[in-house]
Amino acid sequence: MFEVTINGKRHRLDVDGDMPLLWALRDVVGLTGAKFGCGKALCGACTVHLEGAAVRACVLPVSAVAGKSVTTIEGLSADGTHPVQRAWVEENVAQCGYCQAGQIMSAASLLARKADPSDDDIDAAMAGNLCRCGTYVRIRKAVRRAAELTKGGAGR
């Protein structure tokens, strides 16, 4: 039994400790926003925040997050108004959209560390998140827009 805080709510997870957090979220807790893409931390589709920092939930055992706080895309904001989420909609980033929850979580983590990232910062921080539809050019724009939205005090 592992106690984990997910999106501000405490959960007691009766699973094997080596079950990756991703599968506990998706199949046990019922939060399907974090996606399965590779299972080896190669694609970033499963990105969530652990104590505020972006991590790949597909390789993070539940035992390693016991007693800690996890935020998924569903908990990034109450209503989709986090500056990164707004920027993603305004720039019409998503095509199929499958990777975008992970992209958004990585971008939110970047902006929390660095309010005004350079283009190189953006590429470096987002390089772990694959997008097969090829939305990268819009992702760069959306991260810059989110930075502006945050700066403008228009955050949540």
Add this chain to the structure above:
Amino acid sequence: MSGGAGEGLGRRALLRAGALAGGGLFLALASCKREAKPEGAGAEGAAAPAPAAATEAAREGVEVNAFVVVHPDNSATIRVAKSEMGQAVRTTLALMVAEELDLDWGRARVEQAPLDAKRFGDQGTGGSASVRGAWTTLREAGAKARALLVAAAAEKLGAPAEGLKTEASHVVDPASGRRVPYAELALLVGKQKAPASAPVKDPNDFKLLGREHANVDAPAIARGAARYGLDVRKPRMLFASIERAPVPGAKVASFRADAALAVRGVKKVVEVPAQGPDVNVPSGVAVVADSTWAAMQGRKKLAIEWAASPHASEASAPHLAEMERATSAAGRELVNRLGDPDGELAKARAVVRARYEVPFIAHATMEPMNFTAEVRGDKCLLTGPTQNPEWAAKSVAKALGLAPENVSVEVTLLGGGFGRRLNPDYVVEAALVAKQLDAPVQVVWTREDDLRHDFYRPPALHVIEASLDAKGYPHAWRHRLSTAAISATIDPEAKEFGLQESTGASTMLYRVPHRSCEYTHAPIGTKRGWWRGVHTTHTVFAVESFLDELAEKAGKDPYEYRLALIDELKVDRPKPNKDFPWSPDRLKAVLKTAAEKAGWGKALPPGRGAGIACGIDHLSYAAQVVEVSTAGGALRVDRVVCAVDCGRVLNPNGARAQIEGGIVQALSAALKEKISVNGGRVEQSNFDDYPVARINEAPAVIEVHFVNTDLRPSGLGEPSVPPLAPALANAIYRATGKRHRSLPIAARPA
């Protein structure tokens, strides 16, 4: 359906444009209490499967016809019957209905139609055909719905229908100033006779189409609320992971169920019987559990022994050698010929010869294959991401021995498609597992499963020989091509492949008085399928690279050289598409626009280079200028300028996204992607050994320019793909002097 008559027969049959059933009257009684949901609600609609006759929307509104439900609060639901895999079809097709019906777009939501070809027409999504087909069928369905509402208003108001107008989900009588909401009229349309036809709008009168719109699913995607196949959850649902034959044709000889069953959460272990080439389900063993993770852990314990397969000695190297032999002599199929290229080449003083090679590549959709199936008695309920629910349902009915009408399909959002999700293998497999359980089961492919059991873009070898005339233009041109034919995967008895496989080569619009195209099929057990752009992903690479090489021999600018050569196609086959015949003028126009916008011919600093290429794909025209820099031996794509003629652009934001995405995906394939086979097995497994383009490798700038936007729309999902690889190779050549004739180009191209 694509590239004129050069389209693969297999796909054409499977994606045939059925007559749309729309326009008939379907009336459902209103329960009259639903509030309009906020934006993005459509995505949830996709996750709430319901029988076709009683979808969520229909229960709480009036169906004006199959595509439109009007709700008591005068909001509307538009049903989209094509699969959304990122091409914005749920936005664009819904806009087409809303436009003709003058719906209040701000209060319209989108619902995914379940499989029901009788009502919705052909639901196969591929061949860049959705907008092209909907241009007539779906607009007319919208216009017919409008005619019904206007007729009802005319009766209610006692005013002649001809004098009534429609706007923002109201019928307006300009004479009296009265406005009647559609919701009121929808209750009366049952008394109206459905019109046999209704005029569609003059495109100059469009209010919605042609303007900027966000994707209808964008808000749900940003919240993590959009539902894909893997997000399907049903009461008592179980999860399955399948160990499949690593070599095509190998069958399970033995396995250990007991060890798998000992894993916590594992409920059952069942065998999956191999299915024939029409669906290509491999022999396998499924571990069913209460979580995906448990199923995956149980699978590791199976210790399967595989019986021998005739494909066990196949490998990429000997397959390539076979294609080398095939292209070093006359091809088995003569696709077409003009004049006497063999004779002219034999007597030419100099012959330019080049060889171009591409490997197998995988679709690698970000959402791995999956489907959720439940078998209840003689019925099968399927829910998941498919580009072709009808093919899936028919295949499942056949595999399970059910009546086709007893197989239902709810289509979720697709986490990428690119042609992979046309094949129904993974749907049939899920049904075969579900048949052995008394609960719904979601079969989840790992990334390794997905990369090793794809239907790959086939490897291809091109040998082109040409002689030049006194002015340096091609006089004779012989193109010999060998691939592992795509359609042979699902139809091993097929005999002729060349017409489809050579699309883009046998159909090139360059004027050559003596030209031929020959084709030879090189069989292999590894499955092939339709990868975004299909044949043009390699034929255009070969032709457009070779054109650059000839221009250089002739001492001419590659852009001017192309412009001078583009001409009518004079070969006797394939035949042109009657609605979209090949147009040299349209090809020239995109070439000119790309060159002008890119500033073609401007001086670039050392280490930088620009390349140009053009092509016709799925009846649309595209030209690209790629600019690269190679400082320090590392390649960087600085800029891609793309001009596209897909006719009228209905959803410009989504259209630009398709071009941008196609360019990035094509760049990924050109630079990095390669599947190899050894011992009959695919060697790659995940994104570490099958790398695809990441954000730091994406072009710094992508510019998109549309031309000829007053013509009837054709496809846009694929046409941006083919010119990228040759324009890139041509640019690298200009920058470094190194000519890349084999894909993928290594990470260090200089």
